[in-house]
Amino acid sequence: MSGPKALQQPISLRLFSSAFLAFWCLLAAFPIVWIAVMSFKAPVDAFAGNPLDVIFGPVTRAGGEGLTLVDIVLGVAVLYGAVQVAMRSLPRLVATDAPWGPVAFRWLIASVVFTLGFVLVFFGLLPAISGAINGVLGLDPIIGLTTAHYEAVWIDNEFWRNFVNSLIVTVGVVTVSLTVGTLAGYALARSGSQLAFWILIIALVFRALPHSVLVAGYLPVFVNSAAILEPILGENAPTLYGQPLAVIAVLVSINQPFTIWMLRSFFQSIPAELDEAARVDGCTHFQAFRWVIMPVMWPGVITTGLFSFLLAYNDFLVTSLLLDASNQTMVPAIAGYFNRETTTTDQVEAVAAAVSITAPLFLLVMIFQRQIVSGLTAGAVKG
Amino acid sequence: MKFRTFAAFVGPSIFLMLLFIAAPLVSVFTQSFYLSQPVVESVEVETCTPGFLTQTCTTEVRTQPILDENGRIVRETRFVGLQSYRNVLEPERAWAAISSFDISGLLAIDFWKALRFTLTFTLITLPLVLGVGLAIALAVNNAAKSVRGPVIFVSLLPFIITPVIGALSIRWLFVGDGILTRLMEYYSGTDIAMFAQGWTIEILMLFYRVWHVAPFAFVIFYAGLQTVNTDTVEAAIIDGASRWQRLWYIIVPHLMPLIVFVALIHLMDAYRVFEEIVGFSSQAHVISLQWLTYDFLQPDDSGNRAVSRASASAMLTMIGIVVLLIPLLRKTWRDHRGTR
Numbered sequence: 119m120s121g122p123k124a125l126q127q128p129i130s131l132r133l134f135s136s137a138f139l140a141f142w143c144l145l146a147a148f149p150i151v152w153i154a155v156m157s158f159k160a161p162v163d164a165f166a167g168n169p170l171d172v173i174f175g176p177v178t179r180a181g182g183e184g185l186t187l188v189d190i191v192l193g194v195a196v197l198y199g200a201v202q203v204a205m206r207s208l209p210r211l212v213a214t215d216a217p218w219g220p221v222a223f224r225w226l227i228a229s230v231v232f233t234l235g236f237v238l239v240f241f242g243l244l245p246a247i248s249g250a251i252n253g254v255l256g257l258d259p260i261i262g263l264t265t266a267h268y269e270a271v272w273i274d275n276e277f278w279r280n281f282v283n284s285l286i287v288t289v290g291v292v293t294v295s296l297t298v299g300t301l302a303g304y305a306l307a308r309s310g311s312q313l314a315f316w317i318l319i320i321a322l323v324f325r326a327l328p329h330s331v332l333v334a335g336y337l338p339v340f341v342n343s344a345a346i347l348e349p350i351l352g353e354n355a356p357t358l359y360g361q362p363l364a365v366i367a368v369l370v371s372i373n374q375p376f377t378i379w380m381l382r383s384f385f386q387s388i389p390a391e392l393d394e395a396a397r398v399d400g401c402t403h404f405q406a407f408r409w410v411i412m413p414v415m416w417p418g419v420i421t422t423g424l425f426s427f428l429l430a431y432n433d434f435l436v437t438s439l440l441l442d443a444s445n446q447t448m449v450p451a452i453a454g455y456f457n458r459e460t461t462t463t464d465q466v467e468a469v470a471a472a473v474s475i476t477a478p479l480f481l482l483v484m485i486f487q488r489q490i491v492s493g494l495t496a497g498a499v500k501g
Numbered sequence: 502m503k504f505r506t507f508a509a510f511v512g513p514s515i516f517l518m519l520l521f522i523a524a525p526l527v528s529v530f531t532q533s534f535y536l537s538q539p540v541v542e543s544v545e546v547e548t549c550t551p552g553f554l555t556q557t558c559t560t561e562v563r564t565q566p567i568l569d570e571n572g573r574i575v576r577e578t579r580f581v582g583l584q585s586y587r588n589v590l591e592p593e594r595a596w597a598a599i600s601s602f603d604i605s606g607l608l609a610i611d612f613w614k615a616l617r618f619t620l621t622f623t624l625i626t627l628p629l630v631l632g633v634g635l636a637i638a639l640a641v642n643n644a645a646k647s648v649r650g651p652v653i654f655v656s657l658l659p660f661i662i663t664p665v666i667g668a669l670s671i672r673w674l675f676v677g678d679g680i681l682t683r684l685m686e687y688y689s690g691t692d693i694a695m696f697a698q699g700w701t702i703e704i705l706m707l708f709y710r711v712w713h714v715a716p717f718a719f720v721i722f723y724a725g726l727q728t729v730n731t732d733t734v735e736a737a738i739i740d741g742a743s744r745w746q747r748l749w750y751i752i753v754p755h756l757m758p759l760i761v762f763v764a765l766i767h768l769m770d771a772y773r774v775f776e777e778i779v780g781f782s783s784q785a786h787v788i789s790l791q792w793l794t795y796d797f798l799q800p801d802d803s804g805n806r807a808v809s810r811a812s813a814s815a816m817l818t819m820i821g822i823v824v825l826l827i828p829l830l831r832k833t834w835r836d837h838r839g840t841r
Contacts, residue, residue: 127643131744132643135639135640135643135644136640136643136644138636138637138640139637139640139641139644139648139652142637142640142656143652143655143656145712146655146656146658146659146712146716147655147658149659149667149670149671149673149674149712150658150659150662150670152670152673152674152680153669153670153673156673165678165679167678167680167683167687169680172680297513298513298514298517299514301510301511301513301514302510302511302513302514302515304510305506305507305510305511306511309507311504311507313507314507314511317511317515319830319833319834320518321518322826322829322830322833323826323830324518324522324523325769326769326822326825326826327522327526327819327822328772328773328775328790328791328794328815328818328819328822329773329791330775330791330792330794330795330798330811330815330818331525331526331529331794331815331816331818331819332521332522332525332526332529333794333795333798334525334529334532334794334797334798334808334811334812334815335524335525335526335527335528335529335532335812336521336525337798337806337808338528338532338537338806338808339525339528367517367521368521370517371517371518371520371521371522372521372522374514374517374518374522375518375522378514403506403510404506404509407510428661431663432663432664432665434663434664434665434775434776434779435775435791435795439795439798439799449663449665449666452665452666452669453665453779465673465676468669469673472666472669472670475663475666476662476663476666479661479662479663480658482661483654483657483658483661484654487650487653487654487657490657490661491653491657491720491724494717494720494721494724495720495721495724
């Protein structure tokens with residue numbers, strides 16, 4: 119170890135510190151990893167008393183479903199290859215000066231093509247190849263694994279409908295709250311007026327409100343909105359209760375205080391000389407915002423977008439009260455599973471649904487770890 | 502920036518906040534003083550069943566909602582003053598319980614039960630979150646550079662997971678035949694049911710919340726540790742300060758603004774505890790203030806929502822939030838006065 123000798127730590131302290139860290143990592147990951155393992159097992163295995171039985175799944179294996187050594191080796195190889203492609207080749211391909219489209223658009227195309235290719239190889243090509251090899255070598259599965267619960271959840275119970283609803287709500291919330299929030303955040307960062315200060319303070323108070331307080335205000339209005347709006351909109355006044363659009367508007371507004379605080383702190387880190395220069399060159403405020411500030415604001419916008427996404431995706435209270443069963447999003451829909459938990463099969467299906475909801479978040483942390491950390495610290499370091 | 506440009510930029514955001522945050526607040530406030538009920542009438546109904554020679558007829562008085570010409574139930578809204586608050590608080594029962602020192606009698610009333618849990622939950626998790634977060638931050642700061650990235654990745658998982666799902670994932674470890682219940686039964690040799698009584702559920706809830714929020718505290722404290730002045734630390738070493746003294750007199754004061762920040766955010770969020778109740782299905786044993794409002798808003802068997810009682814409990818919840826916020830607002834105000 120380098121550095122001054124006095125800063126060196128005794129071996130016992132270093133050991134203790136690493137042991138604590140290892141323990142924390144185990145604690146942090148264990149519940150999530152464990153439900154992921156459970157979701158692929160037959161119910162008897164998933165709730166077996168012996169942890170090794172849960173991992174290897176003898177009953178599932180006896181049912182003839184499982185992975186052989188060849189499956190595992192090939193699967194790991196494909197996963198490793200996919201990560202390598204995503205981390206190395208893909209950014210290079212996107213970065214080359216293709217003649218078409220802006221960078222964000224090229225990234226979108228690249229990630230869609232990559233996802234499609236991965237699904238095709240991993241779920242189409244791979245089982246066929248490994249199945250053939252297993253047949254030739256006559257291998258027996260060593261780890262029990264069944265996707266029956268996922269099929270039951272996604273296809274039989276039509277969980278994909280809830281997924282589509284979640285997608286609509288989250289995409290809506292992220293787009294609208296970023297559009298509205300960047301405008302407000304920019305103005306609040308650049309204006310030192312007394313009014314701006316009071317807006318921020320009121321936003322802070324709004325941020326602390328329990329969401330159930332607000333929903334208690336929306337519900338009666340939304341349920342009766344057809345009657346209330348009739349004098350203004352006439353015959354075809356909509357009932358707002360159960361409308362995804364109404365939920366998007368509600369979630370955007372609830373999220374607005376947090377969004378403008380965070381975006382404001384990102385805008386403040388961009389020097390004001392930049393828009394002054396643009397103004398001297400004859401830009402209006404809006405042109406300076408759009409053509410000079412926004413291009414350097416992308417990291418802040420992406421980070422804030424991530425947190426908006428998390429709020430909309432993780433919300434239970436607002437969506438469960440304001441949407442009816444026909445267009446429920448994923449998180450409230452899962453309440454239907456664990457409330458009816460009568461048999462162990464139902465329980466494992468609920469676990470599979472829970473893992474399905476967590477998987478996109480896992481990918482999100484993997485891709486955007488740096489942005490999430492910077493977003494968390496952006497608000498804090500200023501105090 | 503001119504006022505008109507400022508207004509144009511801020512306008513949409515302010516409009517949304519006024520329409521969907523400020524207006525509902527006002528409407529909740531007024532709703533809490535009014536009661537909206539279906540108008541009922543008493544009608545005499547004669548039901549006859551065919552019998553031999555004569556029909557058997559019975560007359561009964563039944564209350565039924567009045568329908569308007571479109572077949573919808575007519576509702577009337579009337580001013581009831583503080584009645585909804587009285588329904589939620591049940592002051593007579595509560596006072597009788599307090600004056601006879603009957604704690605369990607007081608906690609049999611939903612609101613006081615919810616208040617008790619919300620407050621203990623908030624106050625117990627606060628020091629745990631700060632302590633665990635700081636410990637992880639110090640340990641990561643101590644670790645080799647190569648493991649820091651993966652450790653941060655793993656640590657972010659509990660923070661980013663959907664709260665209901667996070668609570669569920671812990672619940673599935675401890676349900677009747679969950680793996681950790683089996684483990685505890687194996688070591689203790691007795692039957693353990695973690696979801697049969699209130700206090701074990703509360704322990705799991707506290708564990709869940711610390712597990713969920715400690716990563717947030719960790720990331721912020723870790724960022725703060727990067728800016729600790731090494732000269733000060735070296736000076737302290739030369740002066741013969743021990744490790745604890747250095748931690749206590751240099752690092753903790755350096756992190757103090759961040760500790761205050763995390764504590765305030767955590768107080769606000771823990772006071773709104775809700776997802777745990779849903780995830781652990783604990784409503785029979787443990788409820789929180791926000792869950793109480795949620796429960797009033799859920800349609801009951803006949804499809805009615807107790808909106809006025811929900812509004813009353815929502816307003817009572819708000820009082821707590823205001824009390825929590827006063828120190829934060831005073832500090833922000835003082836900072837603002839200082840910078841001008």
